[in-house]
Amino acid sequence: MNYAASFISYALSIGAIELIPKGRMLKSGRISPYFFNSGLFNKGESMYKLAIAYTDVIYKHFLPDVVFGPSYKGSAIAVAVAMTMGGEVGYAYNRKEAKDHGEGGIIIGDSLYYEKKVCLVDDVMTTGDSLIEALGIVRKGGGIPIGCVIAFDRQERGKDSNLSAVQEFEAKYKIPVFAAATLDDLIEVLEKDEKMSSILIKILDYKQQYGV
Numbered sequence: 001m002n003y004a005a006s007f008i009s010y011a012l013s014i015g016a017i018e019l020i021p022k023g024r025m026l027k028s029g030r031i032s033p034y035f036f037n038s039g040l041f042n043k044g045e046s047m048y049k050l051a052i053a054y055t056d057v058i059y060k061h062f063l064p065d066v067v068f069g070p071s072y073k074g075s076a077i078a079v080a081v082a083m084t085m086g087g088e089v090g091y092a093y094n095r096k097e098a099k100d101h102g103e104g105g106i107i108i109g110d111s112l113y114y115e116k117k118v119c120l121v122d123d124v125m126t127t128g129d130s131l132i133e134a135l136g137i138v139r140k141g142g143g144i145p146i147g148c149v150i151a152f153d154r155q156e157r158g159k160d161s162n163l164s165a166v167q168e169f170e171a172k173y174k175i176p177v178f179a180a181a182t183l184d185d186l187i188e189v190l191e192k193d194e195k196m197s198s199i200l201i202k203i204l205d206y207k208q209q210y211g212v
Contacts, residue, residue, distance in 0.1 A: 004185040007053040016040040017152075017186065019199045027126070028159055030210060033202040034186065036152040038073060038123035051080035053180035054121055054149050058085070061178055062146050064119035066090040066110050070134040074122040077151075078109070081121055090116075094137050112143030120148040125177065128169040135173060145175055153179035157212045164212045183207060 011017040016037050018024075023031035041050040054077065058064065067089060069078030075093035082091035090110025112118060118138050122131055131148055138145050148169070157164055166177045187203060190196040 003053065003056045004181040005189050007049070007181045008185050008189045010046075010049050011036070011152075011181070012189070014040055014046055016046075019196075021199055021202065023202075030206075033199060033206055036124060036154070038151055047076070047080050048084070050077070050151065050180075051084040053151065054081045055084045057149050057178045057180055058119055061176070062117070062119065064089065064146060065116035066092055066112060066118045066143060067121055068112070068118050068134060068138055068143070069093045069121045070130040070137075071096055074120075074130065074134070075108075077121045077123065092118075094134070106137065107141055112138055112141035114142065116143050117146045118143040120145060121150070122148070123151050125150050125153070125165045125169060128165050131169065132173075135175070147175060148177045149180070150177065151180050153177075153182040155183040155207075155212055156210050162212070167212060183211070 008017065012019075018035045018037065020033055020035060023033050024035050026032050038050075041047050058081070067078045067082045067085070069075050069091075071094050078091045078093050082089050092107050092109035092112060095106050095108060120131055120134050120138065122134075125131060135145055153164070153166055155164055158168065161168060163171065166179075169175070170177055187200065187207070190200045190203070
């Protein structure tokens, strides 16, 4: 079963992947004919589908002791993925500010001590800033980062680089990043639907211009 194609189809069905013939301006200033919005995975069923997509990727590549998500979107993802994996897999996420009472500290959830293997999860990697911060928190807490998983990889180079944010992160931190689905997976799904030919042309043009 092609889990990436299944995830793409579901994301399209709930509008989490929006196809935009006229284009939408991104923070980069580029006009994109499609947009991925993880915020629309906001119901029990959709969050479960999202967690399944992450879990499938994780099982293919490693078996973590803890799933860690940076605040804020990564927090819910980490909890959902750990629940879906079950067993003794823990979850953890960080507060934005350290707490000096109660359980204290900056980490909520499972302990990262004793060199536990940690998988980091987030929705996308635009600049990598949130996962870079998460790496520092995990290492300071005693965990060993073994990989990162995101929901969607645009496979798009940066404004000042020939590498994508994912490729830059992997090169700098020597930690693999995997995605539940990529731009190539989206293209493959659209190629199978003749009604999508016009938007597909725009996406292929965009990939030609900005893709890695």
